[in-house]
Amino acid sequence: MTEELSLAEAVAFCREETVKKLVRQKIEAGVSADEIMAECNEGMVELGNRFGREECFIPDLMIGGMIMKGLMAELGPMLAPDETAAAQAKAVVGTVQHDVHDIGKDILIMMLRGVGFEVVDLGIDVPPGKFVQAVREHEPAVVGLSLLLTTCFKSVTATVNAIREAGLRDKVAIMVGGAAASELLSQNAGCDFYGKTAVDGLHYACQVAGVG
Ligand code: B12
Known part of the structure; x- marks a missing residue:
């Protein structure tokens, strides 16, 4: 079953290893960090819906949060400042x-x-x-x-x-x-x-x- 999860589903079910693997695959396939984040965001919304339906509990929300934080550390450099951008604002x-x-x-x-x-x-x-x-x-x-x-x-x-x-x-x-x-x-x-x-x-x- 794990192999068939989409990225959003893997986030929604807190499958950290699957999330990491799917993100790596998407990066290699040239998918942008923005798009990857958007799909993970969908997963977090579904995780929240699962919490609302009492299918999971606060520790799951926390694990979901930790998975997202790990992901942001990985994707952050892909959004690194453009040297040519004006850094005044x-x-x-x-x-x-x-x-x-x-x-x-x-x-x-x-x-x-x-x-x-x-x-x-x-x-x-x-x-x-x-x-x-x-x-x-x-x-x-x-x-x-x-x-x-x-x-x-x-x-x-x-x-x-x-x-x-x-x-x-x-x-x-x-x-x-x-x-x-x-x-x-x-x-x-x-x-x-x-x-x-x-x-x-x-x-x-x-x-x-x-x-x-
Ligand atoms: C992870 C999570 C947690 C984690 C947070 C970890 C962390 N470090 O942030 C923990 C476990 C701490 C937590 C706690 C609680 N949570 Co919570 N949590 C979530 C969950 C599942 C995901 C949130 C998330 O990170 N989403 C991913 C991010 C990327 O999405 P986002 O924040 O919306 O941001 C996107 C946009 O909105 C936008 N954006 C965000 N900020 C801004 C600002 C600006 C200016 C702009 C332009 C855009 C922008 O940019 C992002 C990307 O596009 C949501 C479910 C949901 N539907 O959101 C519930 C949810 C928000 N939590 C909920 C609840 C009830 C709680 C608790 C009260 C539970 C409890 N009984 O204790 C506590 C509250 C603690 C508190 N005082 O804040 C409810 C809120 C219900 C409501 N209507 O208010 C939700 C909706 C779950 C649910 N369906 O019941 N939670």
Whole structure:
């Protein structure tokens, strides 16, 4: 059975060795890192669905997370900065308060760095004040908020409000993404852009920062 799994299925069932083998095969076949990540992402969504159906449990989510992290270490160099890219633009990225999911955030950061952005990674469970401090200190063109939990919608709104109250709102573009984010959330919270994928976020960031 193992041999017949697709990459997405292997991720969804946490078959680490199969994931590694299939990724190697895809790299050798010339499949791009973006496409490989997208298929793994599908697998992670299915892993989450399995968790929702109680077919697997938190340790499985953690193993899935570790498999993805290993993969990102391998694929990261394939997204290494282009020496010719202008490395002037700055971005601040973090997972919003009370949310500790970081895989999507890290993919976004890898991609931004890949085109030459200087990225300040604030990590996970980031309180609004820490975003404000980073925007003030680093003056980024764009802030990226990642969110995987619907219970953390409030954190997105609180972050945007805190940036506004600090008088910094018109100095920075704010984008939001992650499995719990949506166009509606983006608008309600007062963000400038919702990105369904890290690639969407990358394109938006390049557009506002005038990169590429
Ligand atoms: C792995 C995982 C975990 C791991 C996380 C490990 C890690 N280091 O991140 C662990 C075990 C820690 C975990 C914990 C929990 N989890 Co969890 N987890 C997942 C799972 C299976 C995969 C998430 C993932 O990494 N996906 C792969 C990445 C690549 O996808 P992504 O983050 O969406 O990112 C992509 C895009 O969205 C985009 N993107 C991401 N961020 C941004 C930001 C910007 C600006 C842009 C433009 C784009 C962008 O780029 C990426 C690539 O395109 C999801 C299932 C799912 N459907 O998402 C559940 C899921 C998110 N978890 C869930 C839950 C309930 C929990 C827990 C509450 C469980 C519990 N009872 O304790 C805790 C919460 C802990 C906390 N306080 O945060 C639920 C959330 C339900 C909801 N509606 O809110 C989900 C949906 C599972 C489910 N179906 O029930 N989890």
